Amino acid sequence: MAARDLQERIKKLILDRRLASGAPLPTEPELMEHLGASRNSVREALKALQAMGIVEIRHGFGTYVGPMSLAPMIEGLAFRTVAGHYRGEDSLLQLLELREAVETGLASRLSGRIPDADLIELDALVDRMEEEAARGAGLAETDRAFHATLYRGLDNALLCEVLEAFWDAFHRVRTDLGGEPQDPKVTCRQHREILDAVRSGDSMRAEEAIREHFGNIRARLSTTAPQSPHTRHNERV
């Protein structure tokens, strides 16, 4: 009777007091008194809110309003995808197609709207990507930065966060499942093409470039997709 209600009341408390991210919450004893519940119930409610990124609990220090990032969504999406994959579904492909649909759809918005500063940064990122590819290093982080920077010009922080969340979830699942990385050379060339396309302002060309990039990942995916891992998986899941 109180369990679900406690979370709502704590959320209401945050809203009523206009607490910003990082602001301290009342201590557990204070919350016990304010909410009229035991320590255990309060703790369970806080744990649930922590899982949703609404509060942040620091051991031996206190409880604070969380960053309200989309990290919980990443967790949920990643687990859902891994679980589906293990059960023989094409969940990983669906996640990739979700990214493809959204990012290709955004291509037309991108054309000519990217600030020069971002274009320069994107150039540097592709350069770094080629340098990493040359020395055989992983270029996952650079790829992430490229996609993040690409959509920064849309001037919507929420949209960028969602896209980054999709990227994170996909990347986590693919690495946890031990998928083979695609050919770095091809990846570099395709990112260069995306960058040139959006710079030229040709929306159709940009869309095609992004579509081809995802088509490449998809091809790598289908080679390792139908597996039933009796082996163990990473503990990161």
Added chain:
Amino acid sequence: MAARDLQERIKKLILDRRLASGAPLPTEPELMEHLGASRNSVREALKALQAMGIVEIRHGFGTYVGPMSLAPMIEGLAFRTVAGHYRGEDSLLQLLELREAVETGLASRLSGRIPDADLIELDALVDRMEEEAARGAGLAETDRAFHATLYRGLDNALLCEVLEAFWDAFHRVRTDLGGEPQDPKVTCRQHREILDAVRSGDSMRAEEAIREHFGNIRARLSTTAPQSPHTRHNERV
């Protein structure tokens, strides 16, 4: 030391046993023994997993693998948006723009890919919308069904779920904040236009129709959105 680990081990247990949604989990005493932790710790871990939609707890019955829906994401997005709005940010507008960017971007994919059965259903939905508008009823549910049906033809269940989640979050926030509903007549006309546009296969026209639809909502939003612009809090992204 065990808190974060317990969640991972329970998730690992679900993956190892290939448990599908709705499958029963071990009872709390069994989990206590299997994980070597006390009941409170197990319960807190389960509460966190419940908040992420990974498990489902039914009082007096048992614990089960959750539906793994995007409901937690809706909660998180909605709360994040409400909290931001109360603190004077344009979070609600950002959420709307997120929907607009994604849905307009999907318009080109839609053209000519919608099955006839879905087109018939969409016709019926707009008819119902007009009927509801005529008698002054709320047409939120019908609007939700329209958008859900529209993107069903993309053949990606995950994408549809994400779009529905965005819709739910936006609608919940707007109603919680007591925003004024837009003119039903205009809404009906714009949905009819969207439907006709995607039926014609003209992707540019479809994109424009969707953009105008969102433009209408945005206009309604801006009348009540900006409050206390001088109360700027310092916050990290």
Added chain:
DNA sequence: CGGTATTTGTCCGTATGTATA
């Protein structure tokens, strides 16, 4: 219909680890 067993919900008390002063 009632009784009983099972399972989760809530609460209390206590001890331990951690960070600040």
Added chain:
DNA sequence: CTATACATACGGACAAATACC
């Protein structure tokens, strides 16, 4: 190093909800 405040973890107890006989 000591003291204080806080979160973490444990074990036990009873209440509430559900299923089954």
